[in-house]
Amino acid sequence: MLAYPFPRESEVSCVLSGAAGLGIQTVEDMLARVVVDSGLCVFGSREYMSRVRGGNNSTELRIARSRVDALVDRMDILVAMSRNVRVNILERIAPSTVIIGDRAELGTELDDAGGVFVQAPLAELAAEAGGRIYSNSVAAGILLGILGLDPARAGEFFVKRFAGKKPDVAERNTRACNAGYEIGRELVDGKGLFGKASPDESVGRALVNGSDAVSLGAMAAGCNFVTAYPMSPATGVLSFFSQNAERAGAVVEQTEDELSAINMAVGAAYAGAKPMVTTSGGGFALMSEGISLAGVVEAPVVVHLSQRPGPATGMATRTEQADLELALYSGHGEFPRAIYAPGSIESAFLLTQEAFRVAHKYQTPAIVMTDQYFVNSFYNLNPNDLAMLDELPPVRETGADYRRYEDDPSGCSPFGVPGFGEGIVGADSHEHDEVGHVYEDFKLRKRMQDKRMRKLRGMSDEAVAPRLYGPEDYDALVVCWGSVIPIFREALSLLGLERTALLAFEQVWPLHSSTGGLLERAKRVITAEGNSTGQFARLLRSHTGVKASGSILKYSGLQFSVEEAAQRLSEGIAGKGGDS
Amino acid sequence: MQATQFDLPGVDISWCPGCGDFKILDSIKLALTELALTPLDVVVVSGIGQAAKTPHYMRSHFFNGLHGRALSNATAIKAANPSLEVIAVGGDGDMYGEGGNHFLHTVRRNPGITNLVFNNMVYGLTKGQASPTSQVGFRTPVQVDGVHSQPFNPLATALVLGAGFVARANAGDVEETKDIIKQAINYRGYALVDIFQPCVSFNKVNTYAWFKENTYWLEGHDEKDFERALALSVSDAPYPLGVLYRGTERTTFEGSLAAYRLDDTPLFRRGARREALKEIIGYMSV
Numbered sequence: 001m002l003a004y005p006f007p008r009e010s011e012v013s014c015v016l017s018g019a020a021g022l023g024i025q026t027v028e029d030m031l032a033r034v035v036v037d038s039g040l041c042v043f044g045s046r047e048y049m050s051r052v053r054g055g056n057n058s059t060e061l062r063i064a065r066s067r068v069d070a071l072v073d074r075m076d077i078l079v080a081m082s083r084n085v086r087v088n089i090l091e092r093i094a095p096s097t098v099i100i101g102d103r104a105e106l107g108t109e110l111d112d113a114g115g116v117f118v119q120a121p122l123a124e125l126a127a128e129a130g131g132r133i134y135s136n137s138v139a140a141g142i143l144l145g146i147l148g149l150d151p152a153r154a155g156e157f158f159v160k161r162f163a164g165k166k167p168d169v170a171e172r173n174t175r176a177c178n179a180g181y182e183i184g185r186e187l188v189d190g191k192g193l194f195g196k197a198s199p200d201e202s203v204g205r206a207l208v209n210g211s212d213a214v215s216l217g218a219m220a221a222g223c224n225f226v227t228a229y230p231m232s233p234a235t236g237v238l239s240f241f242s243q244n245a246e247r248a249g250a251v252v253e254q255t256e257d258e259l260s261a262i263n264m265a266v267g268a269a270y271a272g273a274k275p276m277v278t279t280s281g282g283g284f285a286l287m288s289e290g291i292s293l294a295g296v297v298e299a300p301v302v303v304h305l306s307q308r309p310g311p312a313t314g315m316a317t318r319t320e321q322a323d324l325e326l327a328l329y330s331g332h333g334e335f336p337r338a339i340y341a342p343g344s345i346e347s348a349f350l351l352t353q354e355a356f357r358v359a360h361k362y363q364t365p366a367i368v369m370t371d372q373y374f375v376n377s378f379y380n381l382n383p384n385d386l387a388m389l390d391e392l393p394p395v396r397e398t399g400a401d402y403r404r405y406e407d408d409p410s411g412c413s414p415f416g417v418p419g420f421g422e423g424i425v426g427a428d429s430h431e432h433d434e435v436g437h438v439y440e441d442f443k444l445r446k447r448m449q450d451k452r453m454r455k456l457r458g459m460s461d462e463a464v465a466p467r468l469y470g471p472e473d474y475d476a477l478v479v480c481w482g483s484v485i486p487i488f489r490e491a492l493s494l495l496g497l498e499r500t501a502l503l504a505f506e507q508v509w510p511l512h513s514s515t516g517g518l519l520e521r522a523k524r525v526i527t528a529e530g531n532s533t534g535q536f537a538r539l540l541r542s543h544t545g546v547k548a549s550g551s552i553l554k555y556s557g558l559q560f561s562v563e564e565a566a567q568r569l570s571e572g573i574a575g576k577g578g579d580s
Numbered sequence: 581m582q583a584t585q586f587d588l589p590g591v592d593i594s595w596c597p598g599c600g601d602f603k604i605l606d607s608i609k610l611a612l613t614e615l616a617l618t619p620l621d622v623v624v625v626s627g628i629g630q631a632a633k634t635p636h637y638m639r640s641h642f643f644n645g646l647h648g649r650a651l652s653n654a655t656a657i658k659a660a661n662p663s664l665e666v667i668a669v670g671g672d673g674d675m676y677g678e679g680g681n682h683f684l685h686t687v688r689r690n691p692g693i694t695n696l697v698f699n700n701m702v703y704g705l706t707k708g709q710a711s712p713t714s715q716v717g718f719r720t721p722v723q724v725d726g727v728h729s730q731p732f733n734p735l736a737t738a739l740v741l742g743a744g745f746v747a748r749a750n751a752g753d754v755e756e757t758k759d760i761i762k763q764a765i766n767y768r769g770y771a772l773v774d775i776f777q778p779c780v781s782f783n784k785v786n787t788y789a790w791f792k793e794n795t796y797w798l799e800g801h802d803e804k805d806f807e808r809a810l811a812l813s814v815s816d817a818p819y820p821l822g823v824l825y826r827g828t829e830r831t832t833f834e835g836s837l838a839a840y841r842l843d844d845t846p847l848f849r850r851g852a853r854r855e856a857l858k859e860i861i862g863y864m865s866v
């Protein structure tokens with residue numbers, strides 16, 4: 001594995017590992033807040049098992065002086081809270097990794113690990129602070145001491161976080177954290193790694209994860225109807241809207257199944273709401289008939305499809321990018337759709353709005369594709385960097401002669417809703433006439449199908465262009481889409497290759513018209529994506545005729561790390577590698 | 581039939597001559613007219629099947645969606661704009677078979693919609709297979725030995741799930757059916773009217789005459805008496821017709837939504853709430 005050059009002064013990667021229920025989430029939140037309040041940047045990424053208690057989960061926090069937004073394998077510090085540390089963590093322990101743990105809990109488990117082991121009496125100090133459940137705060141305190149961040153900020157965090165509880169909860173956490181802090185400080189002789197950090201006004205203070213970004217983007221677009229059937233990793237969006245239903249003015253309902261969720265969304269769209277459903281691959285598969293319905297009734301619905309490994313139930317809490325073809329081809333019959341795949345939090349915010357804009361302008365479904373890695377990753381950003389699109393135009397009143405499916409050169413008929421105007425508003429899942437009544441006529445069928453498909457022209461003209469990172473005069477082009485983009489971008493900059501560029505797609509359908517030209521200019525095209533068959537490579541080939549000369553695929557259930565991406569890129573570009 | 585503003589002139593109706601659906605269509609149009617509703621007030625929502633073609637044969641807003649999903653569409657339309665009068669129509673296969681799960685959960689959810697089920701105890705559109713309400717022994721080209729499964733009991737099911745308005749009508753009795761539909765529309769909450777409907781083409785057992793002989797109109801029945809309603813709902817032939825149960829109105833689905841707590845504008849008039857958005861992003865910064 002390629003070693004990651006680690007400029008100690010500017011960046012540290014900390015991993016906390018422990019059983020669910022140990023409060024890792026709380027300290028993760030706390031550390032992220034303190035890091036940001038200290039004027040530093042943080043990137044957090046979580047991996048967890050599909051169980052509510054026990055097992056071992058981990059969270060990675062990259063702490064740096066400037067923006068970080070990708071997963072790394074490197075662990076400078078590993079805090080092991082409970083025994084049975086999982087192999088995906090053990091493999092990442094390097095001789096330079098400082099392991100912090102309590103032998104009372106871990107036993108001799110990590111004795112043979114390559115890193116430096118620091119025995120920390122987590123349980124004992126926690127008990128002194130008020131109970132063993134505070135050992136997470138002791139561990140977090142140790143990290144603060146090593147990093148050289150002010151523990152008083154942790155105290156402030158606990159007071160806010162536990163505002164609704166008895167005051168001694170915050171106090172005990174603070175006490176535990178302070179006890180840990182002293183240990184951490186001693187480990188670095190009082191010279192914390194970021195000792196010189198001071199609050200920097202330019203550092204963005206909002207901590208936003210992928211799920212929040214999709215939710216906030218939807219809200220910015222005016223989304224006011226959210227239905228879903230819970231499914232990891234898509235449920236965060238449902239929770240967000242449930243918790244903000246009154247503020248957002250949004251109807252939110254957990255439905256009996258995904259069929260109902262999408263059919264409610266289509267009904268709501270017909271009545272003029274701005275609906276979104278959120279699901280993962282298994283639920284999306286069930287929604288397929290409803291997607292098709294949205295296509296024929298020309299309903300603007302937005303679907304958030306957060307991927308996890310399949311087929312079927314696959315791995316409920318792991319990540320993959322294998323539902324592209326499902327999204328592309330779901331629903332029987334032919335109809336236009338738009339598909340987005342954000343690579344960053346800011347993009348997720350913007351592209352979710354774009355999905356609403358396009359869904360409404362073209363009266364057809366739009367899909368925002370994320371994945372488990374993406375929705376559970378976060379970093380700090382400046383709220384001003386969240387770009388807002390213009391608001392959607394208001395619905396127009398219908399006249400008495402209103403015809404819902406009036407033929408129009410753009411393919412987009414005038415959109416009217418029942419209850420606003422003098423017109424009758426009809427919608428039909430069958431082939432229908434301009435008014436919306438079922439009517440079997442072969443000429444009409446062709447006219448209506450042409451009308452619907454014509455929208456694709458406008459949608460293509462307005463497609464988000466792929467972004468090129470690196471030299472314009474590239475020989476080799478690395479192509480990726482969605483959540484892997486920042487990882488490969490960092491991997492490429494790490495490799496410092498001269499004539500290699502990255503082409504990043506955040507809209508995967510319809511493809512922007514520049515796509516073919518950009519691919520043809522390269523001598524070698526290497527695609528990188530999180531599935532086992534190269535779905536995006538296949539799409540590019542069928543639409544541009546360009547066949548990638550290599551592909552880098554990952555489908556273990558874990559996301560690529562920067563190091564792995566760099567390693568495989570260097571092999572791929574040297575011509576050795578690729579998997580296809 | 582008297583002319584109503586819900587008539588759609590010149591429409592080519594594809595129901596078989598003599599089908600009970602014609603009479604139900606008449607009852608619906610009369611009920612709406614007598615309630616002084618206009619085609620602009622009403623959205624008729626349906627799925628797929630012969631019965632589900634109803635909205636194409638009358639003048640009003642309509643949403644003709646997928647097989648079995650009308651109740652989801654209808655619930656959402658009502659939730660998106662509670663001032664619309666939403667009526668979900670369909671056959672027994674559509675509502676209780678393909679849409680069975682939605683039926684259960686729509687009753688529980690209690691949206692303020694009217695659910696009319698044209699119950700012909702057979703699949704009409706697909707030419708005569710058994711439906712969930714077909715009686716045991718009913719033979720079809722698919723159920724060649726006769727139906728084995730127990731028929732689905734929509735009235736009892738709706739009652740035990742807490743439906744506030746549960747009624748049964750008979751397509752042949754237009755006047756009474758119209759009256760029940762009016763009451764169902766006026767009921768604030770989910771209202772089920774299961775309407776016996778002879779399919780003259782594919783159900784040679786449950787005919788006009790059979791329904792006449794095997795039903796009776798309730799008289800002097802206390803509609804508030806849940807236990808009696810339940811007993812009536814599970815009774816074998818002769819089947820009671822009329823309003824079996826009318827409970828006290830409880831909060832409707834749309835009435836319970838946080839979206840309307842501070843603001844009763846229908847969703848289509850709402851813009852993006854960007855101030856609220858900024859506030860939420862603000863919380864993420866502290």
Ligand SMILES: Cc1ncc(C[n+]2csc(CCOP(=O)(O)OP(=O)(O)O)c2C)c(N)n1
Nearest residue numbers: 628629630631647671672673674703704705
């Ligand atoms: C998903 C799906 N499955 C099957 C069908 C075929 N289909 C159309 S109508 C129907 C049954 C209709 O029966 P019912 O609801 O009782 O209505 P009727 O025609 O008797 O009025 C079926 C199975 C379909 N259109 N869609």
Ligand code: SF4
Nearest residue numbers: 596599630704779780
């Ligand atoms: S098939 Fe049966 S239900 Fe359908 S129209 Fe004919 S008689 Fe009516």
